[in-house]
Each structure stands twice: as C-alpha cells, then as structure tokens.
Amino acid sequence: MSKGSQPSSNAHMRALTAIVRMVERSNESRSGSDETAARVRRYVAEHDAPRDDRDAFARLCCVIFAAGLGFGPVARCREALEAAFCGFEPSRVAELDEARATAMLAMPIIRNRAKIDACIDNGRRWHALTTGGGSYLARVAAAAADDDPSEGWPRLSAMLRADFSRLGAMTARLTLKRWGFFMAGSHPGARRLLTRLHCVDAAAPDAHVQRLIASLAQKAGRDPYSVEASLADFAADGPCRKEPHCERCALLERCPTGLAQEPQKAPETNARRPSESLQTAQSACGLPR
Numbered sequence: 001m002s003k004g005s006q007p008s009s010n011a012h013m014r015a016l017t018a019i020v021r022m023v024e025r026s027n028e029s030r031s032g033s034d035e036t037a038a039r040v041r042r043y044v045a046e047h048d049a050p051r052d053d054r055d056a057f058a059r060l061c062c063v064i065f066a067a068g069l070g071f072g073p074v075a076r077c078r079e080a081l082e083a084a085f086c087g088f089e090p091s092r093v094a095e096l097d098e099a100r101a102t103a104m105l106a107m108p109i110i111r112n113r114a115k116i117d118a119c120i121d122n123g124r125r126w127h128a129l130t131t132g133g134g135s136y137l138a139r140v141a142a143a144a145a146d147d148d149p150s151e152g153w154p155r156l157s158a159m160l161r162a163d164f165s166r167l168g169a170m171t172a173r174l175t176l177k178r179w180g181f182f183m184a185g186s187h188p189g190a191r192r193l194l195t196r197l198h199c200v201d202a203a204a205p206d207a208h209v210q211r212l213i214a215s216l217a218q219k220a221g222r223d224p225y226s227v228e229a230s231l232a233d234f235a236a237d238g239p240c241r242k243e244p245h246c247e248r249c250a251l252l253e254r255c256p257t258g259l260a261q262e263p264q265k266a267p268e269t270n271a272r273r274p275s276e277s278l279q280t281a282q283s284a285c286g287l288p289r
C-alpha cells in the first residue's frame with residue numbers, strides 16, 4: 001500500500017467503526033446495556049473453540065436440529081437433547097438403536113425422525129473415525145493447516161460433508177462457524193445490515209463479508225464474533241429486520257437504502273443526502289461515491 005493511501009484507508013475504517021458503535025448504542029438503548037452485553041457474551045461463547053470432541057459433536061447435532069428452525073428452539077430444549085443423546089458422547093450415541101430413536105419421538109426435544117436418525121448415524125461415524133484413541137478435532141486441525149481461511153475454509157467444509165450425514169454446504173459451514181472458524185460463513189442478519197448500508201455487495205461471497213467484520217474487530221481490538229453479534233442483534237431485534245423500520249433507525253442518515261425509502265417530503269434542494277461519513281464508508285467498501 002502506498003504512503004498516500006494509508007491515511008485514506010484508516011479514515012474509511014474509522015467511518016465503519018463509527019457505524020458499529022452506533023449499532024451498539026442502539027442495541028443498548030433498546031435492550032439495556034446488561035442484556036445487550038449478555039447477548040454478545042452468549043454469542044461469543046456459542047462460537048468458542050470446542051473444549052473437546054464431545055462438545056464439538058454436540059454443536060454438530062445442534063446445527064442439524066436447528067436446520068429450518070433456527071437455534072432458538074434448540075436452545076430451549078438443549079437439556080432434554082443432552083439427556084436423550086447421552087450427553088452427546090459419540091461412543092454412546094453410536095450404540096443407540098431403532099427402539100431408542102422411536103422413543104425419542106415422545107421426548108421433549110425436536111421430534112424430527114430424520115434429524116434424530118442423522119445424529120445417531122453421525123455418532124457412529126464420529127466413533128468410527130476416532131476408534132483407537134484418535135480425536136476428531138485433531139483431524140480437523142490437520143485439515144485446517146492445509147486449508148484457506150480467506151476462502152471460507154472450503155476443504156474443511158468438504159471434509160465434514162464427506163464424513164457426516166445430513167450436512168449440506170450451508171450446514172457444514174455453520175458447524176465450522178460454531179467450532180470457531182469465523183471465516184466459514186456469514187450471519188444472515190449481519191450480512192443484511194451491511195448490504196443495506198452498501199458496505200458489501202448482495203452477491204459477495206461469505207468470506208468477503210467476514211473479512212470486513214474481522215478487519216473492523218481487529219481495528220477495535222475486539223473478538224470478531226462480538227462485532228458480528230452486535231450487527232446480528234441490530235438486524236434481528238432492532239430496526240434492520242427483514243421488514244426494516246428505517247424511520248426509527250439511528251443509521252438512517254448514513255444508509256443509502258433507508259434514504260432511498262424515505263418519502264419525498266421536501267423539494268430537491270432540501271432532500272437528505274448521505275452524510276460525508278457514509279460516503280467515506282461506501283468508499284471503504286470499494287463503492288463509487
């Protein structure tokens with residue numbers, strides 16, 4: 001990077017960092033600072049590196065149960081799932097039989113037979129891959145050393161899909177994300193917000209979105225998952241939900257999408273324009289001003 005471009009690049013990142021701070025302040029004023037901080041901590045903890053194989057297998061099963069439902073219902077029956085699946089110990093899950101799978105349909109868990117069968121089958125596969133004292137996480141670490149995070153960990157994703165049942169491209173990436181591989185996939189809400197702010201293109205690969213969030217986090221000395229959690233919270237419970245509430249959004253003056261939706265109440269000369277800091281942010285994302 002040339003000497004001349006460095007200050008400009010820093011200015012761009014400062015503008016984006018300011019947007020993240022506004023998002024965080026908005027979250028706090030809506031939910032309270034304690035609840036907002038607790039949500040961020042929970043999200044970071046859910047994506048920490050797994051403690052061991054049992055923890056990693058539990059997260060894999062939760063991703064399968066969450067498919068099509070989201071993680072809320074899974075979190076609500078997490079204890080029942082732990083009990084039904086023998087604490088998610090792969091060697092014990094491998095021993096569950098047809099009768100036990102049928103009995104699970106009467107338990108207070110997500111009663112989807114295909115998902116139950118997939119988790120039992122994956123327990124068998126996990127156990128078979130680690131028979132002899134191996135660890136599946138060691139296999140993951142070895143594969144990760146030969147993979148490319150900037151492309152979203154494609155080899156790791158392919159390995160998971162080959163090793164386990166009922167894992168498509170999206171669920172494999174989501175599993176990796178929940179094992180601490182931040183670049184594996186973007187959160188749909190965080191992505192929606194950044195797209196509406198014109199910080200990323202709607203068709204940008206997930207890894208591009210994650211790189212931007214990781215850069216912001218690095219600049220702020222933060223965990224990338226914590227920045228993503230704030231953006232996701234703003235998109236789930238704040239104004240930038242699927243049907244946005246732009247009229248009560250703190251980012252309105254900085255958001256091309258929100259400004260474009262505003263009714264034309266004023267003559268052209270008084271029409272609102274994206275602020276200077278937004279133009280800087282757009283430029284930071286490679287967009288023409």
Ligand code: SF4
Nearest residue numbers: 239240246249255258
């Ligand atoms: S102004 Fe509207 S589209 Fe833009 S960030 Fe806010 S809620 Fe989302």
